[in-house]
Amino acid sequence: MLTSSAYLTALIVYVLSALLAVAMMNLWMLRGRSVAIKCLISLPLLGLLLTPALIQPEADTFAPALVVLAFQWFSQGPEAAQHALRPLLMFTAIAAGLGLVLALVLSRLSRKPSLEPSNT
Numbered sequence: 001m002l003t004s005s006a007y008l009t010a011l012i013v014y015v016l017s018a019l020l021a022v023a024m025m026n027l028w029m030l031r032g033r034s035v036a037i038k039c040l041i042s043l044p045l046l047g048l049l050l051t052p053a054l055i056q057p058e059a060d061t062f063a064p065a066l067v068v069l070a071f072q073w074f075s076q077g078p079e080a081a082q083h084a085l086r087p088l089l090m091f092t093a094i095a096a097g098l099g100l101v102l103a104l105v106l107s108r109l110s111r112k113p114s115l116e117p118s119n120t
Contacts, residue, residue: 007061014064018049034110036103043102047095053084065091 002010022042030038053065065088072081 011062015050018046018064022046022049034107036106036110039106040099040103043099044092044096047092048088051088051091053087057083 022045025045026038026042030041048066049064051065052062053068055061055063055068065084068084069081069088072084
């Protein structure tokens with residue numbers, strides 16, 4: 001069993017690794033794309049990577065929900081993974097919605113208004 005300081009250190013390392021991975025993805029794979037597209041892809045990905053879940057329904061420690069979901073699903077079946085699946089879907093859907101709204105706002109702001117007067 002991990003001590004509380006080791007547990008906290010592991011969570012901090014995981015969060016920083018996930019943030020760095022998404023930042024590197026933005027630099028390498030999404031280079032030259034608009035900020036709107038980067039937000040639309042990065043926010044749901046961060047939702048997938050950073051959503052916490054209890055390691056067992058009655059446990060008192062958290063782990064990344066994606067990891068808990070995978071281990072529970074493959075070791076005990078889909079019913080055992082439901083406690084990790086629900087928050088994972090919820091936070092990923094919220095992040096996707098925020099990414100969509102942010103992408104729409106950014107794409108609307110990036111359009112330059114026409115300076116020519118209309119002939120109507």
